[in-house]
Amino acid sequence: MISRLAALMLLAALPARADDLSPICPDRPGKGTSPCTVEAEHAQVEIGLYDVSTQRRSGTTTDLTLAGNTLAKYGIGDNLDLEGGMALYQALRVYDATGTMTQSGVGDLFLHAKWNTGASGFAFVLDPYIKLPTAGALGNGHVEAGLVAPLSLDLGDGWSLADTPEADLQLNASGSGYHANFADVIGIGRGFGPLSLGAELWGDQNLDPLGGTCLYSFDLNAAYLANNDLQLDAGMNLGLNRATPDAEFYFGISRRF
Numbered sequence: 230m231i232s233r234l235a236a237l238m239l240l241a242a243l244p245a246r247a248d249d250l251s252p253i254c255p256d257r258p259g260k261g262t263s264p265c266t267v268e269a270e271h272a273q274v275e276i277g278l279y280d281v282s283t284q285r286r287s288g289t290t291t292d293l294t295l296a297g298n299t300l301a302k303y304g305i306g307d308n309l310d311l312e313g314g315m316a317l318y319q320a321l322r323v324y325d326a327t328g329t330m331t332q333s334g335v336g337d338l339f340l341h342a343k344w345n346t347g348a349s350g351f352a353f354v355l356d357p358y359i360k361l362p363t364a365g366a367l368g369n370g371h372v373e374a375g376l377v378a379p380l381s382l383d384l385g386d387g388w389s390l391a392d393t394p395e396a397d398l399q400l401n402a403s404g405s406g407y408h409a410n411f412a413d414v415i416g417i418g419r420g421f422g423p424l425s426l427g428a429e430l431w432g433d434q435n436l437d438p439l440g441g442t443c444l445y446s447f448d449l450n451a452a453y454l455a456n457n458d459l460q461l462d463a464g465m466n467l468g469l470n471r472a473t474p475d476a477e478f479y480f481g482i483s484r485r486f
Contacts, residue, residue, distance in 0.1 A: 250457060255483035256300065258450035258462035260431045261393040261414040262379040264352035266345040267304035267485065275300040275483040277316075282477035284468070289325040293474075298336070298481075302343075312341035319367055337364040353380045371400045375410075387420040402439045409436045416448075423454040431466070445469040446477075458485040 254265040255275045267273045277298030284291045297317030304310045316336030323330045338361040346353045356377040362370045375397035382390045397410040416429035429448040435441045450464030463480040 250485070252454055252457050253460050253483055253485045255460055257460070257481050257483055258452055258464040258479070259414070259416060259427055259429050259448060260446075260466070261391050261416050261429060262354070262356060262377050264345070264354045264379040264381045264391070266308055266310040266343050266354070267302045269304045269306050271304050271485060273302040273483065273485045275302075275481065277479055277481040280477065280479035280481075282466070282474040284474040286471065289323065291474075292320075292322045294320045294322075295336070295479075308345040308347050310343050312339075312343060314339040314341070315363065319364070321367060332366050334365045334367055335363060337362055337368045350383050351380070352382075354378065369400050369404075373397065373399050373407075389418045389420075391416045391418070399435070399437075402437050406438075408438060410434065411436075425452045425454070427451070442472050443470070444473040446473050459483070 250268055250271070253273070254263050255273065256263045257275050257277070277295060280295040280298060282293050295316045295318070298314075298319075299317060300312060300314035302310045302312045315338045318333065319336050320331065320333035339358055340361065341356055341358040343354060343356045346355075356379065358375055358377065360373040362368050362372060375395060377393060377395045379391065379393040381392075384390055391414075393412075393414040393416075395412040397412070398407050399410045400406075401408055410433065412431070412433040414429050414431045416427055418425055418427035427450045429450070431444075431446045431448060433444040435443070446466045446468050448464060448466040450462065452460050452462040454460050460483045461480075462483070464478075466474075466477040468475050
């Protein structure tokens with residue numbers, strides 16, 4: 230695990246190509262998806278170095294930790310990139326007065342094809358994905374898919390408004406058949422030179438026939454643009470109902486090559 234993280238950090242430190250490009254536009258931070266793609270013949274790596282969420286209900290505490298949560302992208306055209314993402318390490322710990330249960334391993338593999346419509350001022354992207362079951366005991370062992378459609382509006386004076394609606398096809402809790410899951414993230418951001426601050430409202434509605442759930446959170450994040458090709462970020466998410474984890478904290482790095 231340590232060697233994997235060290236390799237990722239070394240990769241992020243390598244010099245980027247000296248093309249005259251716009252500042253890097255990663256999906257990090259926040260739960261929304263950026264309405265932009267990686268430039269043709271360029272690669273981009275976005276790494277969640279550490280992410281921990283916790284939930285305490287009726288004397289039972291559930292912690293989920295992710296490390297090396299990596300999304301790799303490659304631009305194959307002016308408005309199209311291909312992406313692959315996986316958590317290199319995740320650990321679930323559930324404990325109460327009677328004891329502790331822990332499971333760990335890699336995450337599922339997510340493959341995306343992201344198409345940018347190329348609009349100016351108002352950006353719109355189509356981002357279909359498929360999930361391949363690589364997570365073992367921490368996953369459900371089945372293929373799932375969905376469509377994300379991020380968009381954003383430049384409000385001027387450093388302000389921006391973003392929306393990321395999402396529709397997913399997920400396995401039923403019974404293990405047979407699939408159901409719809411819908412999510413949305415509405416966020417507002419403000420840039421202060423190389424520093425960007427953002428706030429989001431997130432909701433997720435699961436329509437499982439055995440009993441759906443609704444999750445809601447209020448999220449804050451910050452990103453620092455070290456140079457045109459390197460961004461550092463951090464954030465926290467606060468659950469707004471009992472079904473949602475109480476709090477989540479994370480930090481990461483994004484690098485374009």
